[in-house]
Amino acid sequence: MLHALPITDWLALSTPIIDVRSPGEFQRGHIPNAINLPLFSNEERAVVGTIYKKQGRDPALLEGLRLVGPKLAHIVEEAWRIAPEGRIRVHCWRGGERSGSVGWLLDKAGFKEVLTLKRGYKGFRNHVLQELGGELHLKVLGGFTGSGKTETLDRLQEKGEQIIDLEALASHKGSSFGGLGAAPQPTTEHFENRLWCRIRSLDRERPIWVEDESAMIGRINLPRSFYEQMRAARLYFVKVPVDQRAARLLSEYGSFPKEDLAEAIKRIARRLGPQHCKRALEALGNDDLREVVLITLGYYDRSYLHGVSKRDPRQVVELSPLDPGISEIASLLIRTA
Numbered sequence: 001m002l003h004a005l006p007i008t009d010w011l012a013l014s015t016p017i018i019d020v021r022s023p024g025e026f027q028r029g030h031i032p033n034a035i036n037l038p039l040f041s042n043e044e045r046a047v048v049g050t051i052y053k054k055q056g057r058d059p060a061l062l063e064g065l066r067l068v069g070p071k072l073a074h075i076v077e078e079a080w081r082i083a084p085e086g087r088i089r090v091h092c093w094r095g096g097e098r099s100g101s102v103g104w105l106l107d108k109a110g111f112k113e114v115l116t117l118k119r120g121y122k123g124f125r126n127h128v129l130q131e132l133g134g135e136l137h138l139k140v141l142g143g144f145t146g147s148g149k150t151e152t153l154d155r156l157q158e159k160g161e162q163i164i165d166l167e168a169l170a171s172h173k174g175s176s177f178g179g180l181g182a183a184p185q186p187t188t189e190h191f192e193n194r195l196w197c198r199i200r201s202l203d204r205e206r207p208i209w210v211e212d213e214s215a216m217i218g219r220i221n222l223p224r225s226f227y228e229q230m231r232a233a234r235l236y237f238v239k240v241p242v243d244q245r246a247a248r249l250l251s252e253y254g255s256f257p258k259e260d261l262a263e264a265i266k267r268i269a270r271r272l273g274p275q276h277c278k279r280a281l282e283a284l285g286n287d288d289l290r291e292v293v294l295i296t297l298g299y300y301d302r303s304y305l306h307g308v309s310k311r312d313p314r315q316v317v318e319l320s321p322l323d324p325g326i327s328e329i330a331s332l333l334i335r336t337a
Helices: 007-011 023-030 044-054 057-081 097-107 122-130 151-159 168-169 188-201 222-231 240-252 256-269 274-285 290-307 326-336
Strands: 002-005 016-019 087-091 114-116 137-144 163-164 209-213 232-236 316-319
Touching: 002 097, 007 114, 016 097, 016 274, 023 044, 023 316, 044 057, 057 097, 087 097, 087 122, 097 114, 114 122, 122 188, 137 151, 137 222, 151 209, 151 326, 163 188, 168 188, 168 209, 222 256, 232 326, 256 274, 256 290, 274 290, 316 326
Parallel strands: 002 114, 016 087, 087 114, 137 209, 137 232, 163 209, 232 316
Antiparallel strands: none
16 A cells, blocks of 8 residues: 655654665755665766756656666665565655655555655655744753753653753764764754654653753754744753862863864864963873863853853842752752742
8 A cells, every 4th residue: 555645644653764865865864763775876866866957857767767776676675674564654855756666666565555755855844844943841951061961951851851952962062072972963954853853752831951052062053943942941050069060071071082182172262262272282281181171161151151141130040059969950950940
């Protein structure tokens, strides 16, 4: 059985998804949990596209058939491996030739249910952007660098609160040092897909905790509407002693190669100031990592306070926990909020 479904009906299902676009298209952004089973390689797609532009649809279709013919058995074998129960969802860029062709092939190969996506990935992206513009009940967890905000989010979740870990979705911890040890960042487009998927798993009527972030996490731009909601939401600014913050950062970053730490320092040289940058690099050369941390914290603390100063002061709640342990901070946040 072969059918095409609109986006909301198609997404409501739980059967496996294959994305038959080229690997390059898939890498730029894809539906979370989809598996790439490309009809064309990046180079083949370029060839077919050029023929379509210069000669028209029919010559492009013939060239596509020549390229795809030897792959048909592999596509069917892989589809059965991905969906052994014989029920599968298929999509391409616009819900046209590629997904239609693969859907027809799988239907003829004996699949019980093959569901293509009307308007394809392009329609999915429109759906994502519309959903990301929806209203959320956000609570923002703030604090100076090294306060353990990510760990606090995890503990809030353990205690039954809803969270979105933006830095995990972005594969970056936000600062100049935030990419150390992390997986390569997704594109902004795919970050939006990940964020949509996370929001979709939550109850929009209940509060959702997020960490205070700037408009960019590494090289990823937060969706404008989502960021504006974060800035308008109540900020719970947890103050943790600098010694504890420095110790946490030393534990987190102290084992990375000196060359990587030096590059991270140089990336913020202009904002640190030439004298502070020089001192930090000298301290790094002398293996005085704690001094490096304290110098860079001076910059990050000033920068964070500047961002907080731009918020509505009535929406900022300052908290100075007597016991700055992660579990105690999470409990205090729940009681206060």
